[in-house]
Amino acid sequence: MHTCAPPRDEHPRSQTLWTCPDCGSVWEAVPSEGGIFDFDRNEVVSRAEWIRLETGPAALAG
Numbered sequence: 164m165h166t167c168a169p170p171r172d173e174h175p176r177s178q179t180l181w182t183c184p185d186c187g188s189v190w191e192a193v194p195s196e197g198g199i200f201d202f203d204r205n206e207v208v209s210r211a212e213w214i215r216l217e218t219g220p221a222a223l224a225g
Contacts, residue, residue: 169213197209
C-alpha cells in the first residue's frame, strides 16, 4: 500500500499545493499557527500542516 506525504525540506519554499507523483493525491498546506514577519525576506514565515484534498486514482487502485 502506498502512503504518500508531502516533502519536508530543510529549506522550504513557498508552496500551497503538492501533488504526489506516485499516486496523484493532492495536498494543501494550511497554517498551523500565527507567523512572524521576517524583515530580511520581507515576508511572513509560518509553519504549515498538510491536509489531503483528494485521493489520487492510483491510491484507490491499491
